[in-house]
Amino acid sequence: MKARRLLTTCLVCALTAGAQQAPTQPPQNVPPGADGAVTFKTSTQLVIETVSVKDKSGKPVEGLTAKDFIVTEDGVAQTIAFFEYQKLPEAPAAPIISTAKDAEIVVNPFPKLPKTQIAPETPGDVRYRDRRLLALYFDLTAMPIPDQLRALEAAQKFVRTQMTPADLMAIMTFSSGAVQVLQDFTEDRGRLLSIIETLAVGEDENAIDDSADTGAAFGQNDAEFNIFFTDRQLAALQTAATMLGKLNEKKSLIYFASGLRLNGSNNQAQLHATINSAIRAGVSFWPIDARGLTAQAPLGDASRGSPGGLAMYNGASAMSALTNLQRSQDTLWTLGADTGGKALLDVNDLSLGIVNAQRAFSSYYIIGYYTGNANLDGKFRRIKISLREGLAGDLDYRQGYYAGKDFKKFTTADKERQLEDALMLGDPITELTIAMEVGYFQLNRAEYFAPVVVKIPGSELALAKRGGAERTVLDFIGEIKDEFGSTVSNVRDKVDVKLTDATAAELAKRPIEYDTGFTLLPGKYVIKMLARDAETGRIGTYQGGFTIPNLNKEEKRIPISSVVLSSQRVDLRDALFNAAKDKDKAQLQQSVNPLVQDGVKLIPSVTRVFTSGQDMYVYLQAYQQAVETAHPLIAFVSFYRGQMKAFETPPLQVTESLNNRLKTMPLKFSFSMQKLPPGEYLCQVTVIDPSGEKAAFWQAPVMLVQ
Numbered sequence: 001m002k003a004r005r006l007l008t009t010c011l012v013c014a015l016t017a018g019a020q021q022a023p024t025q026p027p028q029n030v031p032p033g034a035d036g037a038v039t040f041k042t043s044t045q046l047v048i049e050t051v052s053v054k055d056k057s058g059k060p061v062e063g064l065t066a067k068d069f070i071v072t073e074d075g076v077a078q079t080i081a082f083f084e085y086q087k088l089p090e091a092p093a094a095p096i097i098s099t100a101k102d103a104e105i106v107v108n109p110f111p112k113l114p115k116t117q118i119a120p121e122t123p124g125d126v127r128y129r130d131r132r133l134l135a136l137y138f139d140l141t142a143m144p145i146p147d148q149l150r151a152l153e154a155a156q157k158f159v160r161t162q163m164t165p166a167d168l169m170a171i172m173t174f175s176s177g178a179v180q181v182l183q184d185f186t187e188d189r190g191r192l193l194s195i196i197e198t199l200a201v202g203e204d205e206n207a208i209d210d211s212a213d214t215g216a217a218f219g220q221n222d223a224e225f226n227i228f229f230t231d232r233q234l235a236a237l238q239t240a241a242t243m244l245g246k247l248n249e250k251k252s253l254i255y256f257a258s259g260l261r262l263n264g265s266n267n268q269a270q271l272h273a274t275i276n277s278a279i280r281a282g283v284s285f286w287p288i289d290a291r292g293l294t295a296q297a298p299l300g301d302a303s304r305g306s307p308g309g310l311a312m313y314n315g316a317s318a319m320s321a322l323t324n325l326q327r328s329q330d331t332l333w334t335l336g337a338d339t340g341g342k343a344l345l346d347v348n349d350l351s352l353g354i355v356n357a358q359r360a361f362s363s364y365y366i367i368g369y370y371t372g373n374a375n376l377d378g379k380f381r382r383i384k385i386s387l388r389e390g391l392a393g394d395l396d397y398r399q400g401y402y403a404g405k406d407f408k409k410f411t412t413a414d415k416e417r418q419l420e421d422a423l424m425l426g427d428p429i430t431e432l433t434i435a436m437e438v439g440y441f442q443l444n445r446a447e448y449f450a451p452v453v454v455k456i457p458g459s460e461l462a463l464a465k466r467g468g469a470e471r472t473v474l475d476f477i478g479e480i481k482d483e484f485g486s487t488v489s490n491v492r493d494k495v496d497v498k499l500t501d502a503t504a505a506e507l508a509k510r511p512i513e514y515d516t517g518f519t520l521l522p523g524k525y526v527i528k529m530l531a532r533d534a535e536t537g538r539i540g541t542y543q544g545g546f547t548i549p550n551l552n553k554e555e556k557r558i559p560i561s562s563v564v565l566s567s568q569r570v571d572l573r574d575a576l577f578n579a580a581k582d583k584d585k586a587q588l589q590q591s592v593n594p595l596v597q598d599g600v601k602l603i604p605s606v607t608r609v610f611t612s613g614q615d616m617y618v619y620l621q622a623y624q625q626a627v628e629t630a631h632p633l634i635a636f637v638s639f640y641r642g643q644m645k646a647f648e649t650p651p652l653q654v655t656e657s658l659n660n661r662l663k664t665m666p667l668k669f670s671f672s673m674q675k676l677p678p679g680e681y682l683c684q685v686t687v688i689d690p691s692g693e694k695a696a697f698w699q700a701p702v703m704l705v706q
Contacts, residue, residue, distance in 0.1 A: 050250045051365045052396040060363040061393050072384045078369040087363040088166040095161040119424045120246035128249050131168045139257040140175040147290035151256040154350030159192050174236040231270045238274040245281025252357040255287040259328025275338045282398035284340035287332035288353035293346045340396045378405030407537030419477045432540025437606040439562035440548050441594045448548050453515045455606040471498045478529035522550035558696040561621040567614045568603040609703045618669035623662045630657035631691045635667045640682040678706045
């Protein structure tokens with residue numbers, strides 16, 4: 001399913017009336033501490049390390065206490081606050097019985113695979129307690145199809161028969177130049193198997209072919225390309241390690257590849273960067289050579305072209321092929337050894353590599369301490385853990401961490417990462433209050449325009465003096481997912497709104513509304529929208545489901561759009577912010593968005609709270625696409641209080657429709673609410689087709705305040 005986001009965004013503020021009034025006198029500043037109150041602030045940062053201790057034979061060392069460990073941070077000794085020993089079960093769960101049908105790997109050239117991210121941990125999150133984190137990483141850019149099949153079969157075997165109840169697994173791939181997370185850490189073996197079986201074989205067209213490259217010399221051939229390609233593979237591993245670094249626990253990345261050969265010293269910088277990133281993120285690499293046990297022919301097999309030349313007869317070609325194989329395995333061995341893992345080479349049972357990673361992390365010690373460095377500078381802090389004198393053992397632990405950072409010190413990359421992490425969190429952040437409304441209007445027989453309106457109380461936004469003018473900066477990020485969990489559209493906006501002295505004074509009691517729009521197909525969706533005050537870093541989240549109905553199938557009633565209730569209409573030229581600054585985008589907005597007509601935008605009332613004396617605007621659309629000539633419609637708006645009708649507008653008769661195939665008939669109401677006393681009402685919109693003997697009704701609660 002595809003969706004197009006409307007390339008126009010508008011931010012308006014319900015301050016038009018207040019801006020025309022004289023600014024109110026701001027309160028006098030009160031010196032700090034004038035009321036005699038004294039405020040003390042303090043903060044602590046808890047650092048948790050998982051330490052695996054093994055003896056010379058590789059067996060776990062048990063029975064140690066907190067007094068047996070020495071912890072330093074940047075050379076400064078730390079006091080262990082809590083200590084615990086964890087031992088994970090090694091017995092596999094009951095195997096999943098496979099049938100001949102589901103044991104086959106589905107080779108689908110157009111798979112619909114999910115795309116997600118590694119969700120960061122929140123404070124107090126214990127879902128990874130007593131769990132082993134294993135991430136399967138498939139490098140599809142450099143594995144031939146037979147190797148891909150062996151790798152996928154090994155992953156299936158492990159999930160079916162060797163996965164323990166303590167294991168949580170994630171699935172990641174590198175293909176088409178990007179690292180993708182197909183599944184976050186989960187214990188759902190059925191879910192893991194379905195993704196592995198649906199993973200397309202041979203889907204990446206960028207896989208290199210070293211058919212005629214003997215490796216004897218570098219010239220104007222594909223060897224130059226190999227240098228950059230190897231850097232891409234290593235950089236992708238670095239990206240995967242950084243993604244996993246969002247979690248504090250120890251992670252094992254099982255790397256399936258058909259070898260990885262360095263090109264002299266050209267790839268050393270990227271290799272060191274990848275290893276350092278993995279160590280800092282607490283990730284150990286467990287490379288698996290998907291080629292298995294190889295027995296190469298002296299002149300190469302049928303998959304390679306003839307090398308030609310004298311090398312075929314003096315043994316140089318065979319020696320070069322053997323050297324290339326060993327060098328490609330040496331890189332895998334280095335990645336594993338330098339990060340605490342171990343490479344699996346020349347073994348046909350590839351699932352053994354996953355088992356090795358599983359068994360290597362069967363028991364560990366949890367050490368926690370409160371760092372003595374309270375600076376929120378975001379710098380890397382190196383940790384060293386050792387055993388007291390007289391004890392011996394091989395320790396495996398995270399070598400350091402990045403300290404927290406004050407929002408004012410955030411870089412542009414830090415701010416983007418904060419928004420992305422907040423979007424991926426399962427629990428919403430409610431530092432800002434957000435209300436949101438999603439509507440739908442039919443554009444054609446297939447597509448619907450879905451306007452999204454977000455309202456934020458102005459009192460919760462911080463104002464900053466910049467260049468002598470008041471302004472507030474807002475960041476918005478959001479995504480829409482379908483009922484299958486796939487992201488169909490997203491939005492990312494940064495809004496810098498300048499405010500006059502009058503509107504700045506009114507902001508404390510007026511809301512700000514931001515709106516955008518999407519083009520969607522009928523279906524059920526979930527929208528998640530985040531707003532951040534870029535001055536303080538405070539974030540608000542709104543998440544909810546909505547449905548775009550298929551009005552083409554509506555036969556018993558008149559197909560109508562969603563109903564918009566409003567008390568404000570704003571000229572687009574008076575909007576505080578408008579992303580459609582050029583004429584072409586402005587015309588696109590007016591032609592697609594039904595809430596924009598003749599340069600005036602109707603601002604939906606998200607909370608549906610109105611003030612006595614205001615004028616209410618009601619707008620909706622009716623569709624008669626099954627007729628050649630639109631039937632006249634009659635519509636009216638009623639207000640009920642309990643069982644009594646409190647108010648009703650005169651009937652509105654509409655006889656003409658828009659010149660389109662849907663026979664769209666706009667229904668507009670405008671009336672005063674002066675005669676209605678304050679209170680809660682039920683607003684009902686009724687649309688009647690006398691000739692077609694059809695009707696449509698819409699109801700929603702409305703609050704009227706003094």
